[in-house]
Amino acid sequence: xxxxxxxxxxxxxxxxxxxxxxxxxxxxxxxxxxxxxxxxxxxxxxxxxxxxxxxxxxxxxxxxxxxxxxxxxxxxxxxxxxxxxxxxxxxxxxxxxxxxxxxxxxxxxxxxxxxxxxxxxxxxxxxxxxxxxxxxxxxxxxxx
Numbered sequence: 001x002x003x004x005x006x007x008x009x010x011x012x013x014x015x016x017x018x019x020x021x022x023x024x025x026x027x028x029x030x031x032x033x034x035x036x037x038x039x040x041x042x043x044x045x046x047x048x049x050x051x052x053x054x055x056x057x058x059x060x061x062x063x064x065x066x067x068x069x070x071x072x073x074x075x076x077x078x079x080x081x082x083x084x085x086x087x088x089x090x091x092x093x094x095x096x097x098x099x100x101x102x103x104x105x106x107x108x109x110x111x112x113x114x115x116x117x118x119x120x121x122x123x124x125x126x127x128x129x130x131x132x133x134x135x136x137x138x139x140x141x142x143x144x
């Protein structure tokens with residue numbers, strides 16, 4: 001799959017996603033990645049540390065089979081920043097055989113299925129109620 005998009009916008013989105021991606025050495029390694037997911041209108045860069053979720057939608061042209069993948073956040077930002085994109089320039093992310101090629105640089109990818117899904121936001125109108133007595137029983141059962 002080839003994704004062609006504005007280079008400056010892609011770098012800005014990758015940098016913002018990298019700030020959300022987990023940097024904790026003790027966290028799950030998959031959280032050190034940025035998910036790149038094709039959509040009908042372009043592509044979404046997403047990242048999480050399981051407490052904070054970030055998604056950045058970008059306009060893009062996509063060729064080939066649409067399949068998302070994960071790429072190491074630090075490596076992606078470093079690679080894209082190395083090109084020093086200027087306004088109006090485009091970048092192509094060419095993914096195949098477990099790698100994404102950006103210019104002449106190849107980065108390893110992981111199947112997107114390994115990335116945790118974002119939990120759905122709760123609708124306050126649909127939230128349940130819990131009786132005070134039941135809540136007290138549950139709180140008393142918590143061991144500190």
